[in-house]
Amino acid sequence: MNSKALFSSKSMVWETPKDYFDKLNKKFKFDLDACASDTNHKVDTYFTEDDDALKQKWGGNVFMNPPYGRHIGEFIKKAYEEHLRDPNRFIVMLIPSRTDTKYWHEYIQDK
Template identity: 35%
Template sequence: MTQTDINGDPLIIQENVEWYTPKHLLDAVYATIGTPDLDPCCNTIGSPNVAARNYYCLADNGLAHNWNAENIFLNPPYGEELPEWIDKMIYHFRNRDVTNAILLIPAKTETTYWHKLADYAPAWCAVKGRISFISPTTGNTKQTGRFPSAVVLLTRKQDIFSKFCENFESLGIIYTRWE
């Protein structure tokens, strides 16, 4: 029996850790930071899903490279290596190798990786409902994740912060850090 979400759409339950970002979320990313300079987790099946200037695919092992880029979009594999991807992003942001980053990650606020990331994030969006990700094998956009998602912003720039809040407010609740 296939598990479904509240709308009757099938939940993704295969072992694949790649979850391709749907167009409406990418449109909000592009409206916020423009074309990303780097997608360190480019999809391995088909043409690149993210319109980025540079990519690292599975064969390139994005974790093994430096991420010196002004703007990064990161939708990391949601497997056991997820905390490594988050740690690498934090490292490069903290060291100012990355100016702006938008991450699409599971909203698991109880995890260590979430709390590490929250120290650097001036804003994040609690995505309303479950995201219908694009299946890497079928291209179907009606496969819903079995967990809530968040879009997290890393920036030190007020204009990027403002654009993020404006572009993601229709996708869910925006949480900002009070300073």
């Protein structure tokens, strides 16, 4: 198996398949797509790269499929901070399971 391919990509943008998103949305009823584009957003309220989700306040239940590059930890930290700001909502992230990373231990494990 070529594990190098699992950790690299020429693109940081991954569109979530509609059928997969629809199953999540049925359960969580998302209000915001925090990491989207004008062509791949899944709900009417969304942030693009130009909007910079890291600088915005997030409202309601949030779906996030962040860029999988070296800044992914910043998006996970932001999701954690937004959860602390309003713990009575859902923030669902599609992220790689990298349990050896700093962000995993600081913002996901046991949180």
